[in-house]
Amino acid sequence: MPAYIISEVSEVVDAAAMERYRALAEVTIKQYGGRYLVRGGEWESLEGEWTLERTIVVEFPSWERAKDWYRSPEYATARDLSQIALKRKMLVVDGVH
Secondary structure: OOEEEEEEEEEOOOHHHHHHHHHHHHHHHHOOOEEEEEEEOOOOOOOOOOOOOOEEEEOOHHHHHHHHHOHHHHHHHHHHHHHHHEEEEEEEEEOOO
16 A cells, blocks of 8 residues: 655755755655655645645655655665755655555
């Protein structure tokens, strides 16, 4: 069953670092069988107050694979870079059974 990594970016702090992060993250996501479903793009609030700049949703084949990606040595450099580039929240969520 698929699992999803959802990132809510509230601020891009360093645009150049953000672009380096995106390039590194994309390669590692593919290595772990993931694919982008949402990567920024236009959005509109339908209910409630939202204070985000962009949303990213990545689908992985399983919960385990999503967690393996996040903890992987391949993603470590990108993850460290994201802490310089962005203010964000990230979670993993199970797909529908």
